[in-house]
Amino acid sequence: MGKRKVFTKTDISVPQVEHDIDTEGNVVIWPEAIPPAHTVVSFERSPTSQRKFDFARWYGSGVDPITYACQRQIERFLAGQEGTLSVATVVSYCNCGLVSFLDFCVLQSMASERELTLNDVNRSLIDGYLRHISGLVVATTSQKNYYSKTKPVLVALGRRGIFPLVTSGDDATFPRNPFPNSNRKSKGETPLSKRERQEFATALRQAIKPIFINDTPPTSDLLAYSLLVVALHTGRNATPLLEMGRNCLRPHPKDDTVFLVLWKRRGYNTSKVAVRAESKTERVLEAMPSVRVNVERLIRRVMAVTEPLDSEAPDDLKGRVWLYRSRSKNSTSLVTSLTQRMLEAGTARLVAEYGLKDSDGNPLRINIARLRKTFANRIFELTDGDLAITAAALGNTPRVADQNYLAPSENDRRNWRFMGELLVEELLTATIGATYKENPLGRCADPVNGQFAPKREGATCMNFMNCVRCKHYAVTAEDLYKLFSFYFRMLSERSRMDKRRWAREFAHIPRLIDDYIIAEGLRRGSFKFAAVEAAKKHARTQPHPFWSTDLIASLEVFS
Known part of the structure; x- marks a missing residue:
């Protein structure tokens, strides 16, 4: 008896582009499908305040097939098709990407005096779109943002065969890198200076006092101030903080510490940071000694005052920490949660009420991104420049922490x-x-009074074993030959001495040269890969005379 055939169930509620393929292989949208009965796409609650987006303005403007396909694709994203995207991401596709792209398509339709179809979505159209956004009076980073919010929608349509997607070659639908070096043009946020941080922390300490008074109702401003305190002391991102759950505080192996655990949407993982727990003798939080406030105590107090509201909260907000009763005319007494817009409004009121100014006398600019960078630089300062600890505190890799957070x-x-x-x-x-004096290993800024120099009058440093660890040591591309000659001499010593002694006294030197000097020089562009390989080959076959065994039989004289 053969196997029974299993039929796959199809969810007919998933939005589809109602189309046919003509005899020439072109996609043809059913005329009766355009415009659809509902042109408004509704969004669930998200960190953004937008709840709907209307495509009606582009129907009847000569781009109906493209508009219809884009609307259906947005609906598919929201239905969980083509990967799991957050609502906020889909909102950005509409507000930032499709608005500019569909407006450009309307201009193209008017210029060509015909309706654009899905078969017009090709490299020529995309190149025209890139020229269009480059002509807008916006920064390059904003132009890239428009493009990067448009491309995912079109790529999803192309992969489903709604238009002919070309993925490689000169006619590829999307150019490989239309915005080269755009990361260098983005300034990003800057951390608060010591004075700004202290004044901001003092203002926060005063602003959150009412929450510790009994019978004080939680307001959006009071909750915003409390969230800013948590952000200042933990360096977490905005969305995980706004969506903080009531089970966010978890036990820690140390008695005087707890874990603050937040959910990271983008990484589908938790973010965990240790905070000082409340003790009998109130302590200063190590990361921010300018604010005498216990973060764990503050979070527990916020959860206590918002607990009665949890039962009245909508289902998608139950279990949140930052709950309050709305005072707007349209939703009086309804329980809602702190949003990005309300956080920004509360922050602006705090800056105005306490007269916080920057070094130029302008109102101090405060946002979660600046507080995260402030936290990173404070940790870096307290750990005496330990990049590994700073990266761990941020939840990033050392490279990301170094390039994006440390000033x-x-x-x-x-x-x-x-x-x-x-x-x-x-x-x-x-x-x-x-300024730099030549030596057999490279260059030295101070061979007389350097870090490992004898520091005696008339005595020059000969401690070349410690050059790679010395802060006065410098290497240029011209010095690579001498550096690699020393490097291979170090390796050759393994066959001339006890292996345990070599591992104890010399093993760290080749590792420092490989992992720090050469790797860092390549990363910064100080060295070219070809020059490094050429110097290495030359040094291996014909070492620099100073590091030849013919000249120096033993390296102990330099130890």
Whole structure:
């Protein structure tokens, strides 16, 4: 007896583009399907305040098939098709991407004096769209944002065969990199200075006092101030904080510490950060000693005052922490949760009420992104520049933390200013490079009084074993040959001495050269890969005379 055939069930409620394929292979939308009965797409609750988007304005404008396909694709995204996207992401596709793209299509239809169809979605149209947004009076980063919010919608349509998607070659529908080096044009947020951080923290400490008074109803402003305190002390992102659940505080192995656990939508994972638990003797939180406030106590107090509202909250808000009773005319007494817009409004009121100013005398700009960078730089400062600990506190990799969150300190700026003045002086006096003295391993800024120098009058540092760990040591592309000659001499010592002694005294040197000097030089562009390989090959076959065994039989003289 053969197997029974199993028929796959199809959900007919999933939005589909009602179309046919003509004899030439072109997609043809059913005329009776356009415009659809409902042109408004509704959104569930999300960190954004938008609840609907209307496509009606583009129907009857010469782009009906494209508009219809885009609307159906947005509906499919919301129905969980083509991957799981957050509502906020789909909202951004509509507001930022499709608005600009469909407006451009209308202009194209008017210019060509015909209706655009899905078969017109090709490389020529996309190139025209890129020229269109480049002509807008907006920054390059904004142009890239328009494009990056449009492309996912069109790619999803193309993969389903709604229009002929070309994925490779010169005629590829989408160019590989239409915005090269755009990341260099984005300034990003800057951390608060020490003065700004202290004044902001003092204002927050005063602003949250009412929440500890009995019978104080939770308001959007009071909750916004409390959330800002949590953000300042933990460095978490806005959406995880806004969607904080009532089970966010978890036990920690240490008695005086608890875990704050938040859900990260984008990574589909939890974010965990340790915070000081309340103790008999109130302590200063290590990350922000300017604010004497216990974060765990504050969170538990917020949960206590919002607990009565949880039973009245809509189903999709039950279990949230930041609940309050709305006072708007249209929804008086309805229980809602803090949103990004209400957080921004509360922050603006705090800045105005306490007269917070930046160094230029303008109102202090406060947002969660700035507080996250402030937290990162404060952790970096407290750990004496430990990048690994800072990255772990942020929940990022060291590379991401270094490139996107850490800003130069005041000491760094002073050092850069000094080095800049020194360079100008050397340029004017034709003595450029005189600051660094040549040595058998590279260049040294201070061979007499350097970090590992003997520091005796007339004595020059010969401690070359420690050069790669010395802060006065510098390597240029011209020094790679000498560096690799030393590197291979280190490796050859393994066959001349006890292996345990080599592992104890010399093993770290090749590792430092590979993992820090060469890797960092390649990352910054100081070294070219070809130059590194050429220097390595030269040093392996014909080492620099100084590091040849013919000249120096033992390296102990440099230890």
